[in-house]
Amino acid sequence: MxxxxxxxxxxxxxxxxxxxxxxxxxxxxxxxxxxxxxxxNSVISYSLALLLALIIGVFKEVLIILFAVSILRGFSGGAHNSNIRNCAINGAIISNLLGLIVKYFLISKATLYSFIIVTFFIALWAIGKYAPADTPGKPITTITKRYQLKRRSFIVLSLWCFMCIYWFLRIPHVSIIIYASTLGILWQSMTLTKNGYKLYNKVDQILNLLFRRVE
Amino acid sequence: MKKRLVQLIITLLTFAAFTNIASASSWVGYQPEVPKELQN
Structure with a gap:
Protein backbone atom coordinates (compact mmCIF):
# COMPACT_ATOMS: atom_id res chain seq x y z
CA MET A 1 0.00 0.00 0.00
CA ASN A 41 6.95 -0.03 -13.72
CA SER A 42 9.30 -0.86 -16.61
CA VAL A 43 12.19 1.16 -15.17
CA ILE A 44 11.81 -0.53 -11.75
CA SER A 45 11.65 -4.03 -13.27
CA TYR A 46 14.53 -3.57 -15.76
CA SER A 47 16.70 -1.80 -13.16
CA LEU A 48 16.24 -4.48 -10.51
CA ALA A 49 17.01 -7.31 -12.95
CA LEU A 50 20.03 -5.54 -14.47
CA LEU A 51 21.40 -4.37 -11.12
CA LEU A 52 21.32 -7.93 -9.79
CA ALA A 53 22.91 -9.10 -13.07
CA LEU A 54 25.68 -6.50 -12.68
CA ILE A 55 26.39 -7.70 -9.13
CA ILE A 56 26.60 -11.39 -10.05
CA GLY A 57 28.39 -10.75 -13.36
CA VAL A 58 25.81 -11.83 -15.92
CA PHE A 59 24.77 -8.40 -17.25
CA LYS A 60 25.17 -9.19 -20.95
CA GLU A 61 23.30 -12.50 -20.69
CA VAL A 62 20.42 -10.99 -18.69
CA LEU A 63 20.13 -8.03 -21.06
CA ILE A 64 19.69 -10.39 -24.04
CA ILE A 65 17.20 -12.56 -22.11
CA LEU A 66 15.14 -9.50 -21.11
CA PHE A 67 15.21 -8.24 -24.70
CA ALA A 68 13.96 -11.57 -26.10
CA VAL A 69 11.29 -11.98 -23.41
CA SER A 70 10.08 -8.36 -23.73
CA ILE A 71 9.59 -8.44 -27.50
CA LEU A 72 7.64 -11.69 -27.49
CA ARG A 73 5.69 -10.74 -24.35
CA GLY A 74 4.48 -7.51 -25.93
CA PHE A 75 2.57 -9.52 -28.54
CA SER A 76 1.89 -12.84 -26.84
CA GLY A 77 1.11 -11.58 -23.33
CA GLY A 78 1.63 -13.98 -20.45
CA ALA A 79 1.37 -14.40 -16.71
CA HIS A 80 2.05 -11.45 -14.40
CA ASN A 81 2.28 -11.15 -10.65
CA SER A 82 -0.35 -9.29 -8.65
CA ASN A 83 1.73 -6.18 -7.95
CA ILE A 84 4.79 -4.28 -9.14
CA ARG A 85 6.99 -5.45 -6.24
CA ASN A 86 6.35 -9.16 -6.87
CA CYS A 87 6.63 -8.77 -10.65
CA ALA A 88 9.98 -6.96 -10.38
CA ILE A 89 11.44 -9.46 -7.88
CA ASN A 90 10.15 -12.50 -9.78
CA GLY A 91 11.44 -11.15 -13.09
CA ALA A 92 14.84 -10.28 -11.61
CA ILE A 93 15.30 -13.73 -10.04
CA ILE A 94 14.20 -15.69 -13.11
CA SER A 95 16.17 -13.64 -15.64
CA ASN A 96 19.31 -13.87 -13.49
CA LEU A 97 18.92 -17.61 -12.99
CA LEU A 98 18.66 -18.00 -16.76
CA GLY A 99 21.67 -15.69 -17.13
CA LEU A 100 23.69 -17.91 -14.79
CA ILE A 101 22.72 -20.97 -16.87
CA VAL A 102 23.97 -19.23 -20.04
CA LYS A 103 27.24 -18.22 -18.39
CA TYR A 104 28.14 -21.39 -16.51
CA PHE A 105 26.31 -24.22 -18.26
CA LEU A 106 28.32 -24.37 -21.46
CA ILE A 107 26.98 -26.47 -24.32
CA SER A 108 28.19 -27.49 -27.78
CA LYS A 109 26.85 -26.09 -31.04
CA ALA A 110 25.00 -29.35 -31.80
CA THR A 111 23.32 -29.35 -28.38
CA LEU A 112 22.29 -25.71 -28.76
CA TYR A 113 20.88 -26.47 -32.19
CA SER A 114 18.76 -29.30 -30.76
CA PHE A 115 17.70 -27.00 -27.91
CA ILE A 116 16.63 -24.33 -30.43
CA ILE A 117 14.48 -26.84 -32.34
CA VAL A 118 12.78 -28.04 -29.13
CA THR A 119 12.23 -24.42 -28.00
CA PHE A 120 10.81 -23.47 -31.40
CA PHE A 121 8.19 -26.23 -31.31
CA ILE A 122 7.27 -25.54 -27.67
CA ALA A 123 6.87 -21.81 -28.49
CA LEU A 124 4.86 -22.66 -31.61
CA TRP A 125 2.49 -24.81 -29.56
CA ALA A 126 2.22 -22.30 -26.69
CA ILE A 127 1.53 -19.34 -29.01
CA GLY A 128 -0.89 -21.35 -31.15
CA LYS A 129 -2.85 -22.54 -28.13
CA TYR A 130 -2.68 -19.69 -25.60
CA ALA A 131 -1.53 -16.41 -27.22
CA PRO A 132 -2.48 -13.69 -26.61
CA ALA A 133 -2.59 -14.60 -22.90
CA ASP A 134 -4.19 -11.59 -21.20
CA THR A 135 -4.34 -10.43 -17.60
CA PRO A 136 -7.34 -9.32 -15.51
CA GLY A 137 -6.11 -5.73 -15.62
CA LYS A 138 -5.90 -5.72 -19.41
CA PRO A 139 -8.39 -8.12 -20.99
CA ILE A 140 -8.26 -8.58 -24.77
CA THR A 141 -11.90 -8.73 -25.79
CA THR A 142 -12.08 -8.37 -29.57
CA ILE A 143 -11.43 -11.31 -31.89
CA THR A 144 -9.66 -9.05 -34.41
CA LYS A 145 -7.13 -7.92 -31.82
CA ARG A 146 -6.58 -11.46 -30.56
CA TYR A 147 -5.94 -12.65 -34.12
CA GLN A 148 -3.63 -9.71 -34.81
CA LEU A 149 -1.55 -10.30 -31.64
CA LYS A 150 -1.32 -14.04 -32.27
CA ARG A 151 -0.12 -13.41 -35.83
CA ARG A 152 2.48 -10.91 -34.61
CA SER A 153 3.69 -13.40 -31.99
CA PHE A 154 4.26 -15.92 -34.78
CA ILE A 155 6.16 -13.26 -36.76
CA VAL A 156 8.45 -12.56 -33.76
CA LEU A 157 9.04 -16.30 -33.34
CA SER A 158 9.81 -16.66 -37.06
CA LEU A 159 12.29 -13.77 -36.98
CA TRP A 160 14.05 -15.33 -34.01
CA CYS A 161 14.10 -18.66 -35.86
CA PHE A 162 15.68 -17.02 -38.96
CA MET A 163 18.31 -15.44 -36.71
CA CYS A 164 19.10 -18.91 -35.30
CA ILE A 165 19.33 -20.45 -38.78
CA TYR A 166 21.71 -17.67 -39.86
CA TRP A 167 23.84 -18.35 -36.78
CA PHE A 168 23.88 -22.08 -37.47
CA LEU A 169 24.96 -21.62 -41.09
CA ARG A 170 27.45 -18.76 -40.69
CA ILE A 171 28.97 -18.77 -37.19
CA PRO A 172 31.13 -21.75 -36.11
CA HIS A 173 30.91 -21.30 -32.31
CA VAL A 174 28.13 -21.03 -29.71
CA SER A 175 26.76 -17.50 -29.61
CA ILE A 176 25.66 -15.97 -26.28
CA ILE A 177 22.96 -14.03 -28.13
CA ILE A 178 21.44 -17.24 -29.53
CA TYR A 179 21.81 -19.21 -26.30
CA ALA A 180 20.36 -16.46 -24.08
CA SER A 181 17.53 -15.60 -26.48
CA THR A 182 16.58 -19.29 -26.72
CA LEU A 183 16.21 -19.48 -22.94
CA GLY A 184 14.25 -16.20 -23.02
CA ILE A 185 11.84 -17.49 -25.69
CA LEU A 186 11.41 -20.79 -23.83
CA TRP A 187 10.66 -19.02 -20.56
CA GLN A 188 8.24 -16.59 -22.19
CA SER A 189 6.42 -19.49 -23.91
CA MET A 190 6.11 -21.19 -20.54
CA THR A 191 4.42 -18.11 -19.02
CA LEU A 192 1.65 -18.39 -21.64
CA THR A 193 0.52 -21.81 -20.46
CA LYS A 194 -1.88 -22.70 -17.62
CA ASN A 195 1.03 -24.08 -15.63
CA GLY A 196 2.86 -20.79 -16.13
CA TYR A 197 -0.09 -18.90 -14.61
CA LYS A 198 -0.22 -21.40 -11.73
CA LEU A 199 3.51 -20.93 -11.10
CA TYR A 200 3.19 -17.13 -11.07
CA ASN A 201 0.26 -17.41 -8.62
CA LYS A 202 2.37 -19.64 -6.38
CA VAL A 203 5.31 -17.22 -6.50
CA ASP A 204 2.87 -14.41 -5.71
CA GLN A 205 1.62 -16.21 -2.62
CA ILE A 206 5.17 -16.95 -1.43
CA LEU A 207 6.36 -13.36 -1.95
CA ASN A 208 3.25 -11.91 -0.25
CA LEU A 209 3.82 -14.23 2.70
CA LEU A 210 7.52 -13.28 2.92
CA PHE A 211 6.83 -9.54 2.80
CA ARG A 212 3.99 -9.83 5.33
CA ARG A 213 6.45 -11.48 7.72
CA VAL A 214 9.06 -8.78 7.11
CA GLU A 215 6.50 -6.01 7.69
CA MET B 1 13.53 25.17 -24.63
CA LYS B 2 11.78 24.01 -21.46
CA LYS B 3 8.42 23.98 -23.23
CA ARG B 4 9.86 21.82 -26.01
CA LEU B 5 11.25 19.40 -23.43
CA VAL B 6 7.84 19.21 -21.75
CA GLN B 7 6.21 18.53 -25.14
CA LEU B 8 8.75 15.79 -25.79
CA ILE B 9 8.03 14.17 -22.41
CA ILE B 10 4.27 14.37 -23.04
CA THR B 11 4.75 12.77 -26.47
CA LEU B 12 6.87 9.95 -24.99
CA LEU B 13 4.39 9.27 -22.17
CA THR B 14 1.48 9.24 -24.63
CA PHE B 15 3.45 6.89 -26.89
CA ALA B 16 4.15 4.57 -23.92
CA ALA B 17 0.47 4.53 -22.97
CA PHE B 18 -0.83 3.78 -26.46
CA THR B 19 1.92 1.24 -27.23
CA ASN B 20 0.93 -0.65 -24.09
CA ILE B 21 -2.77 -0.48 -24.97
CA ALA B 22 -2.03 -1.89 -28.44
CA SER B 23 0.07 -4.74 -27.06
CA ALA B 24 -1.03 -7.89 -25.23
CA SER B 25 0.57 -6.87 -21.95
CA SER B 26 3.42 -4.73 -20.68
CA TRP B 27 6.79 -5.66 -22.19
CA VAL B 28 8.38 -6.12 -18.83
CA GLY B 29 7.22 -5.81 -15.25
CA TYR B 30 3.78 -5.37 -13.81
CA GLN B 31 0.73 -4.80 -16.03
CA PRO B 32 -1.41 -2.12 -14.34
CA GLU B 33 -5.15 -1.98 -14.85
CA VAL B 34 -6.09 -0.12 -18.02
CA PRO B 35 -8.40 2.87 -17.27
CA LYS B 36 -11.95 2.42 -18.60
CA GLU B 37 -11.56 5.52 -20.75
CA LEU B 38 -8.71 3.87 -22.67
CA GLN B 39 -10.15 0.38 -23.05
CA ASN B 40 -11.87 0.86 -26.41
Missing amino acids: IKNITIDSCIDKILSQLNKHSQIDEKQRIVLTYGTRIII
Whole structure:
Protein backbone atom coordinates (compact mmCIF):
# COMPACT_ATOMS: atom_id res chain seq x y z
CA MET A 1 0.00 0.00 0.00
CA ILE A 2 2.80 2.38 0.95
CA LYS A 3 4.62 1.51 -2.28
CA ASN A 4 1.48 2.19 -4.35
CA ILE A 5 1.10 5.59 -2.71
CA THR A 6 4.74 6.35 -3.50
CA ILE A 7 4.31 5.49 -7.19
CA ASP A 8 1.05 7.44 -7.31
CA SER A 9 2.64 10.46 -5.64
CA CYS A 10 5.54 10.27 -8.13
CA ILE A 11 3.03 10.29 -10.99
CA ASP A 12 1.17 13.25 -9.44
CA LYS A 13 4.42 15.19 -9.08
CA ILE A 14 5.46 14.51 -12.69
CA LEU A 15 2.02 15.49 -14.01
CA SER A 16 1.84 18.66 -11.93
CA GLN A 17 5.26 19.66 -13.31
CA LEU A 18 4.06 19.00 -16.86
CA ASN A 19 0.84 20.90 -16.18
CA LYS A 20 2.81 23.98 -15.16
CA HIS A 21 4.31 24.29 -18.64
CA SER A 22 1.57 22.83 -20.81
CA GLN A 23 -2.21 22.81 -20.57
CA ILE A 24 -3.34 19.23 -19.90
CA ASP A 25 -7.06 18.42 -20.09
CA GLU A 26 -8.78 15.55 -18.26
CA LYS A 27 -8.55 13.03 -21.14
CA GLN A 28 -4.88 13.80 -21.67
CA ARG A 29 -4.29 13.47 -17.93
CA ILE A 30 -5.68 9.90 -17.93
CA VAL A 31 -3.40 8.94 -20.84
CA LEU A 32 -0.34 10.57 -19.26
CA THR A 33 -1.01 8.98 -15.85
CA TYR A 34 -1.20 5.56 -17.48
CA GLY A 35 1.91 6.20 -19.62
CA THR A 36 3.89 7.37 -16.59
CA ARG A 37 2.81 4.29 -14.63
CA ILE A 38 3.96 2.01 -17.46
CA ILE A 39 7.34 3.78 -17.68
CA ILE A 40 7.89 3.67 -13.88
CA ASN A 41 6.95 -0.03 -13.72
CA SER A 42 9.30 -0.86 -16.61
CA VAL A 43 12.19 1.16 -15.17
CA ILE A 44 11.81 -0.53 -11.75
CA SER A 45 11.65 -4.03 -13.27
CA TYR A 46 14.53 -3.57 -15.76
CA SER A 47 16.70 -1.80 -13.16
CA LEU A 48 16.24 -4.48 -10.51
CA ALA A 49 17.01 -7.31 -12.95
CA LEU A 50 20.03 -5.54 -14.47
CA LEU A 51 21.40 -4.37 -11.12
CA LEU A 52 21.32 -7.93 -9.79
CA ALA A 53 22.91 -9.10 -13.07
CA LEU A 54 25.68 -6.50 -12.68
CA ILE A 55 26.39 -7.70 -9.13
CA ILE A 56 26.60 -11.39 -10.05
CA GLY A 57 28.39 -10.75 -13.36
CA VAL A 58 25.81 -11.83 -15.92
CA PHE A 59 24.77 -8.40 -17.25
CA LYS A 60 25.17 -9.19 -20.95
CA GLU A 61 23.30 -12.50 -20.69
CA VAL A 62 20.42 -10.99 -18.69
CA LEU A 63 20.13 -8.03 -21.06
CA ILE A 64 19.69 -10.39 -24.04
CA ILE A 65 17.20 -12.56 -22.11
CA LEU A 66 15.14 -9.50 -21.11
CA PHE A 67 15.21 -8.24 -24.70
CA ALA A 68 13.96 -11.57 -26.10
CA VAL A 69 11.29 -11.98 -23.41
CA SER A 70 10.08 -8.36 -23.73
CA ILE A 71 9.59 -8.44 -27.50
CA LEU A 72 7.64 -11.69 -27.49
CA ARG A 73 5.69 -10.74 -24.35
CA GLY A 74 4.48 -7.51 -25.93
CA PHE A 75 2.57 -9.52 -28.54
CA SER A 76 1.89 -12.84 -26.84
CA GLY A 77 1.11 -11.58 -23.33
CA GLY A 78 1.63 -13.98 -20.45
CA ALA A 79 1.37 -14.40 -16.71
CA HIS A 80 2.05 -11.45 -14.40
CA ASN A 81 2.28 -11.15 -10.65
CA SER A 82 -0.35 -9.29 -8.65
CA ASN A 83 1.73 -6.18 -7.95
CA ILE A 84 4.79 -4.28 -9.14
CA ARG A 85 6.99 -5.45 -6.24
CA ASN A 86 6.35 -9.16 -6.87
CA CYS A 87 6.63 -8.77 -10.65
CA ALA A 88 9.98 -6.96 -10.38
CA ILE A 89 11.44 -9.46 -7.88
CA ASN A 90 10.15 -12.50 -9.78
CA GLY A 91 11.44 -11.15 -13.09
CA ALA A 92 14.84 -10.28 -11.61
CA ILE A 93 15.30 -13.73 -10.04
CA ILE A 94 14.20 -15.69 -13.11
CA SER A 95 16.17 -13.64 -15.64
CA ASN A 96 19.31 -13.87 -13.49
CA LEU A 97 18.92 -17.61 -12.99
CA LEU A 98 18.66 -18.00 -16.76
CA GLY A 99 21.67 -15.69 -17.13
CA LEU A 100 23.69 -17.91 -14.79
CA ILE A 101 22.72 -20.97 -16.87
CA VAL A 102 23.97 -19.23 -20.04
CA LYS A 103 27.24 -18.22 -18.39
CA TYR A 104 28.14 -21.39 -16.51
CA PHE A 105 26.31 -24.22 -18.26
CA LEU A 106 28.32 -24.37 -21.46
CA ILE A 107 26.98 -26.47 -24.32
CA SER A 108 28.19 -27.49 -27.78
CA LYS A 109 26.85 -26.09 -31.04
CA ALA A 110 25.00 -29.35 -31.80
CA THR A 111 23.32 -29.35 -28.38
CA LEU A 112 22.29 -25.71 -28.76
CA TYR A 113 20.88 -26.47 -32.19
CA SER A 114 18.76 -29.30 -30.76
CA PHE A 115 17.70 -27.00 -27.91
CA ILE A 116 16.63 -24.33 -30.43
CA ILE A 117 14.48 -26.84 -32.34
CA VAL A 118 12.78 -28.04 -29.13
CA THR A 119 12.23 -24.42 -28.00
CA PHE A 120 10.81 -23.47 -31.40
CA PHE A 121 8.19 -26.23 -31.31
CA ILE A 122 7.27 -25.54 -27.67
CA ALA A 123 6.87 -21.81 -28.49
CA LEU A 124 4.86 -22.66 -31.61
CA TRP A 125 2.49 -24.81 -29.56
CA ALA A 126 2.22 -22.30 -26.69
CA ILE A 127 1.53 -19.34 -29.01
CA GLY A 128 -0.89 -21.35 -31.15
CA LYS A 129 -2.85 -22.54 -28.13
CA TYR A 130 -2.68 -19.69 -25.60
CA ALA A 131 -1.53 -16.41 -27.22
CA PRO A 132 -2.48 -13.69 -26.61
CA ALA A 133 -2.59 -14.60 -22.90
CA ASP A 134 -4.19 -11.59 -21.20
CA THR A 135 -4.34 -10.43 -17.60
CA PRO A 136 -7.34 -9.32 -15.51
CA GLY A 137 -6.11 -5.73 -15.62
CA LYS A 138 -5.90 -5.72 -19.41
CA PRO A 139 -8.39 -8.12 -20.99
CA ILE A 140 -8.26 -8.58 -24.77
CA THR A 141 -11.90 -8.73 -25.79
CA THR A 142 -12.08 -8.37 -29.57
CA ILE A 143 -11.43 -11.31 -31.89
CA THR A 144 -9.66 -9.05 -34.41
CA LYS A 145 -7.13 -7.92 -31.82
CA ARG A 146 -6.58 -11.46 -30.56
CA TYR A 147 -5.94 -12.65 -34.12
CA GLN A 148 -3.63 -9.71 -34.81
CA LEU A 149 -1.55 -10.30 -31.64
CA LYS A 150 -1.32 -14.04 -32.27
CA ARG A 151 -0.12 -13.41 -35.83
CA ARG A 152 2.48 -10.91 -34.61
CA SER A 153 3.69 -13.40 -31.99
CA PHE A 154 4.26 -15.92 -34.78
CA ILE A 155 6.16 -13.26 -36.76
CA VAL A 156 8.45 -12.56 -33.76
CA LEU A 157 9.04 -16.30 -33.34
CA SER A 158 9.81 -16.66 -37.06
CA LEU A 159 12.29 -13.77 -36.98
CA TRP A 160 14.05 -15.33 -34.01
CA CYS A 161 14.10 -18.66 -35.86
CA PHE A 162 15.68 -17.02 -38.96
CA MET A 163 18.31 -15.44 -36.71
CA CYS A 164 19.10 -18.91 -35.30
CA ILE A 165 19.33 -20.45 -38.78
CA TYR A 166 21.71 -17.67 -39.86
CA TRP A 167 23.84 -18.35 -36.78
CA PHE A 168 23.88 -22.08 -37.47
CA LEU A 169 24.96 -21.62 -41.09
CA ARG A 170 27.45 -18.76 -40.69
CA ILE A 171 28.97 -18.77 -37.19
CA PRO A 172 31.13 -21.75 -36.11
CA HIS A 173 30.91 -21.30 -32.31
CA VAL A 174 28.13 -21.03 -29.71
CA SER A 175 26.76 -17.50 -29.61
CA ILE A 176 25.66 -15.97 -26.28
CA ILE A 177 22.96 -14.03 -28.13
CA ILE A 178 21.44 -17.24 -29.53
CA TYR A 179 21.81 -19.21 -26.30
CA ALA A 180 20.36 -16.46 -24.08
CA SER A 181 17.53 -15.60 -26.48
CA THR A 182 16.58 -19.29 -26.72
CA LEU A 183 16.21 -19.48 -22.94
CA GLY A 184 14.25 -16.20 -23.02
CA ILE A 185 11.84 -17.49 -25.69
CA LEU A 186 11.41 -20.79 -23.83
CA TRP A 187 10.66 -19.02 -20.56
CA GLN A 188 8.24 -16.59 -22.19
CA SER A 189 6.42 -19.49 -23.91
CA MET A 190 6.11 -21.19 -20.54
CA THR A 191 4.42 -18.11 -19.02
CA LEU A 192 1.65 -18.39 -21.64
CA THR A 193 0.52 -21.81 -20.46
CA LYS A 194 -1.88 -22.70 -17.62
CA ASN A 195 1.03 -24.08 -15.63
CA GLY A 196 2.86 -20.79 -16.13
CA TYR A 197 -0.09 -18.90 -14.61
CA LYS A 198 -0.22 -21.40 -11.73
CA LEU A 199 3.51 -20.93 -11.10
CA TYR A 200 3.19 -17.13 -11.07
CA ASN A 201 0.26 -17.41 -8.62
CA LYS A 202 2.37 -19.64 -6.38
CA VAL A 203 5.31 -17.22 -6.50
CA ASP A 204 2.87 -14.41 -5.71
CA GLN A 205 1.62 -16.21 -2.62
CA ILE A 206 5.17 -16.95 -1.43
CA LEU A 207 6.36 -13.36 -1.95
CA ASN A 208 3.25 -11.91 -0.25
CA LEU A 209 3.82 -14.23 2.70
CA LEU A 210 7.52 -13.28 2.92
CA PHE A 211 6.83 -9.54 2.80
CA ARG A 212 3.99 -9.83 5.33
CA ARG A 213 6.45 -11.48 7.72
CA VAL A 214 9.06 -8.78 7.11
CA GLU A 215 6.50 -6.01 7.69
CA MET B 1 13.53 25.17 -24.63
CA LYS B 2 11.78 24.01 -21.46
CA LYS B 3 8.42 23.98 -23.23
CA ARG B 4 9.86 21.82 -26.01
CA LEU B 5 11.25 19.40 -23.43
CA VAL B 6 7.84 19.21 -21.75
CA GLN B 7 6.21 18.53 -25.14
CA LEU B 8 8.75 15.79 -25.79
CA ILE B 9 8.03 14.17 -22.41
CA ILE B 10 4.27 14.37 -23.04
CA THR B 11 4.75 12.77 -26.47
CA LEU B 12 6.87 9.95 -24.99
CA LEU B 13 4.39 9.27 -22.17
CA THR B 14 1.48 9.24 -24.63
CA PHE B 15 3.45 6.89 -26.89
CA ALA B 16 4.15 4.57 -23.92
CA ALA B 17 0.47 4.53 -22.97
CA PHE B 18 -0.83 3.78 -26.46
CA THR B 19 1.92 1.24 -27.23
CA ASN B 20 0.93 -0.65 -24.09
CA ILE B 21 -2.77 -0.48 -24.97
CA ALA B 22 -2.03 -1.89 -28.44
CA SER B 23 0.07 -4.74 -27.06
CA ALA B 24 -1.03 -7.89 -25.23
CA SER B 25 0.57 -6.87 -21.95
CA SER B 26 3.42 -4.73 -20.68
CA TRP B 27 6.79 -5.66 -22.19
CA VAL B 28 8.38 -6.12 -18.83
CA GLY B 29 7.22 -5.81 -15.25
CA TYR B 30 3.78 -5.37 -13.81
CA GLN B 31 0.73 -4.80 -16.03
CA PRO B 32 -1.41 -2.12 -14.34
CA GLU B 33 -5.15 -1.98 -14.85
CA VAL B 34 -6.09 -0.12 -18.02
CA PRO B 35 -8.40 2.87 -17.27
CA LYS B 36 -11.95 2.42 -18.60
CA GLU B 37 -11.56 5.52 -20.75
CA LEU B 38 -8.71 3.87 -22.67
CA GLN B 39 -10.15 0.38 -23.05
CA ASN B 40 -11.87 0.86 -26.41
